[in-house]
Amino acid sequence: MAKIPHRFNLTEEQMPTQWYNLRADMKEQPDPMLNPATLEPVKTPELYPIFCEELAAQEMDSTTRYIDIPEPVLNIYKAYRPSPLNRAYDLEKYLDTPAKIYFKFEGNNTSGSHKLNSAVAQAYYAKMQGITSLTTETGAGQWGTALAEACGYFGIPLTVFMVKGSYNQKPYRKAIMQTFGANVIPSPSDTTNVGRAILENNPDTTGSLGCAIAEAIELATSTEGCRYVLGSVLNQVLLHQSIIGLEAKKAMDILGEYPDIVIGCAGGGSNLGGLIAPFMQDKLLGKKNPYFIAVEPASCPSLTRGLYAYDYCDTGKVTPLARMYTLGSGFIPSPNHAGGLRYHGMSPIVSKLYHDGWIDEARSVEQTKVFEAAMLFARVETILPAPESSHAIRVAIDEALKCKETGEEKTILFGLTGTGYFDMAAYTSFMEKTMTDYIPTDADLQPGFDSLPKIPGRPAEPARDPAPARR
């Protein structure tokens, strides 16, 4: 068998031309989204004031297994895809592990992350519908940058509410978004009712994704021709991100490989959901049994310590209610350098798969341990990883070290979702040893749980055992 290359690229012709809708193969569907006013399941037209019609249809479609990627979206994908599948030979050597470590690298585009995969799709559908402006939130800035890039390409005006902590930490992120033509506002802001209310209660808050989402939705629903787009959590976003897993699986097939373990970081769940999608299909259909690990920050532990409950997707409590693992929409996590993982909830699809045991394990990791892994990875693999992505690196390293102990030659695949060029304040803080690890106590989490809406007949379920014994 030929030696597996360090970096493997599918050809343009081999790039998938359809997204894969994992819901079509799930044994049980995620619970339906509920209208917060009536507590009845949401019907597609009720989503039209917020989302474009095609995206609303994708959001509600749990039966169409494969959905064609429109030609103009494929065209932009081809500017930066197929993304490479790398074999981390140098990391393996450094760790002296018998494990084979692969990573799917999504940071090879100007926006710097996987977020562009959904941004171009969402901007395209908005353009097709004649939407005149878009608005969104951004945490770390990766999503805002990706959407600014996509909106710049399609010529759609964009307003981005950027979590204030990141806005202050990353002035150049803001500048890139502005370069692509976006208007960037730190959140919470005094430009919306919900932002003003949050500032009144907590003037020094560094903000949260949930709060920025609420501001963007308020702008969308109060502005003619404006729609809201979200970079994660939603079913439609996981659908678009399935391109990551589809390419990874195809590349591994060609190389004669299949992962024993698939690892992804989890903020709102979109890269994880996209990376695991076709491998999860194999598991659901009984063809293969890869072990899936979702990695989250110990400071924002929605899967490992959250409740499985109906909750708002935003702090302003205006979005439909979704059943997911959540810390409560009122939970504002402590400042953490992985801004993109500071979200109170989790994709309903990822939550359901985790709840039912299809995602085998969720692991929470402390940020100093994450940055140890990031520094090592940067030095041996010569890629500067984003803090979010480095959560997956941490666990990939830990799993490879376990293989060293047991002598097992497992094949590990992880998602390297982005680069960390705008996260140098975080790297500096790690190097200067000023970085701290804050793990919320149960008492810290309680107010968030108390903020959960009470839905008759659908009580909150406690956290699952995050790491049951391996089969």
Ligand SMILES: Cc1ncc(COP(=O)(O)O)c(C=O)c1O
């Ligand atoms: C580089 C990177 N990776 C991962 C994430 C987490 O998002 P998700 O869980 O939707 O993939 C983010 C979010 O901003 C990100 O910027």
